[in-house]
Amino acid sequence: MSQNDDMRNRPDNPTPEELRALEALASLPRPQPTVAARERARAAFLGEAPTAGEQPASGEPSGPQRPPRRSRSWLALPLAAVLVGACLLAAWYGLQPETEWLVTEVVAPARIEPATPALAQGSEIQAGTLTTGAESELELQLGQELRFRMLPGSQIALPAPPGRWFARSRTLRLEKGEIYGTTGGQELSFPLQFETLEVTAQLTGTTFAVFRTAEGTCVCLWTGGVEVTPRDTGQAVSLAPETKFYVYNDGRPSEVQPIDDMERMKLSMMHDGGIIPRQTSPAGSPPTP
Numbered sequence: 001m002s003q004n005d006d007m008r009n010r011p012d013n014p015t016p017e018e019l020r021a022l023e024a025l026a027s028l029p030r031p032q033p034t035v036a037a038r039e040r041a042r043a044a045f046l047g048e049a050p051t052a053g054e055q056p057a058s059g060e061p062s063g064p065q066r067p068p069r070r071s072r073s074w075l076a077l078p079l080a081a082v083l084v085g086a087c088l089l090a091a092w093y094g095l096q097p098e099t100e101w102l103v104t105e106v107v108a109p110a111r112i113e114p115a116t117p118a119l120a121q122g123s124e125i126q127a128g129t130l131t132t133g134a135e136s137e138l139e140l141q142l143g144q145e146l147r148f149r150m151l152p153g154s155q156i157a158l159p160a161p162p163g164r165w166f167a168r169s170r171t172l173r174l175e176k177g178e179i180y181g182t183t184g185g186q187e188l189s190f191p192l193q194f195e196t197l198e199v200t201a202q203l204t205g206t207t208f209a210v211f212r213t214a215e216g217t218c219v220c221l222w223t224g225g226v227e228v229t230p231r232d233t234g235q236a237v238s239l240a241p242e243t244k245f246y247v248y249n250d251g252r253p254s255e256v257q258p259i260d261d262m263e264r265m266k267l268s269m270m271h272d273g274g275i276i277p278r279q280t281s282p283a284g285s286p287p288t289p
Contacts, residue, residue: 094165099143101125101161104276108136127160132177144275145188148181162190171195174212180266182207183224184275194219198247202227207271209244209263220244220259222267230254 102124106112109119111133116123125140132138132150141147142161150156154177162168168190175196187205194201194210198217201210206224211217219228221239229236230247237245237256244263247254259267 091166094163096164098164099145099161101127101140101142101158103138104141104147105139105149106137108133111136112138125158127158129155129157131155141276144278145186146181146183146192147270147273147275148179149270151178151180153177154179174210176212178209178211180209180270182270182274185224198231198249200229200231202229207267209267215250216246216248218244218246220263220267222259222264222271
């Protein structure tokens with residue numbers, strides 16, 4: 001029996017119009033699935049990935065999907081935190097000093113301010129204002145680079161030791177009195193200058209003295225190099241060995257003079273003493289220069 005005969009013999013007695021509509025539908029070709037659709041159905045049934053080049057139609061499921069690959073951006077934050085921490089640690093380490101100010105000699109320590117009960121040879125001195133009394137003297141050394149002596153009635157602002165890598169430039173201010181110093185004939189590994197109300201003095205490798213009196217400031221050079229800049233003129237002067245540069249605070253012109261016999265004796269003694277080698281101290285005792 002044909003498909004048309006089957007429609008005519010249905011028990012619902014369709015009208016002529018309904019019969020014509022059914023015949024028209026029956027005459028249409030039957031839909032066939034595309035090759036792509038058959039491939040997708042096969043892949044879905046077997047649990048395989050779709051064939052390369054075949055993309056699912058809009059709105060159609062594409063079969064089993066692989067879970068999306070986890071983004072690696074989550075690693076960026078911990079890695080950045082580690083790098084920042086390492087940089088901060090390196091900066092902190094680079095700012096820490098390698099050396100400290102140690103006492104190499106002290107006379108009448110009770111007259112030195114600030115008063116320190118443990119002030120003795122080998123003890124460490126912190127940065128800050130130091131004042132020697134009328135009968136006291138204090139000699140300090142920084143590592144194996146710089147040694148200087150404060151004579152009675154002197155006051156200085158002692159800087160902290162230079163940092164290991166960063167913040168190495170240092171300034172020592174003389175408020176009053178006399179200091180004699182030496183680098184042991186070697187150039188300093190860090191920039192150092194002395195300053196008073198009248199001058200700034202940039203030191204290299206040298207044996208020197210700086211005085212500040214009621215008349216002004218005097219910078220003396222025994223050997224090496226020092227550059228003195230008066231604050232009133234701003235014109236730097238490089239001293240020759242065994243000369244001194246006096247800058248007055250009453251308006252008189254500055255002048256370069258030869259050092260006198262007393263200055264020569266003190267400077268030569270400081271130079272000959274040089275840098276004191278650091279010695280190993282017994283356990284529990286502070287290291288001594």
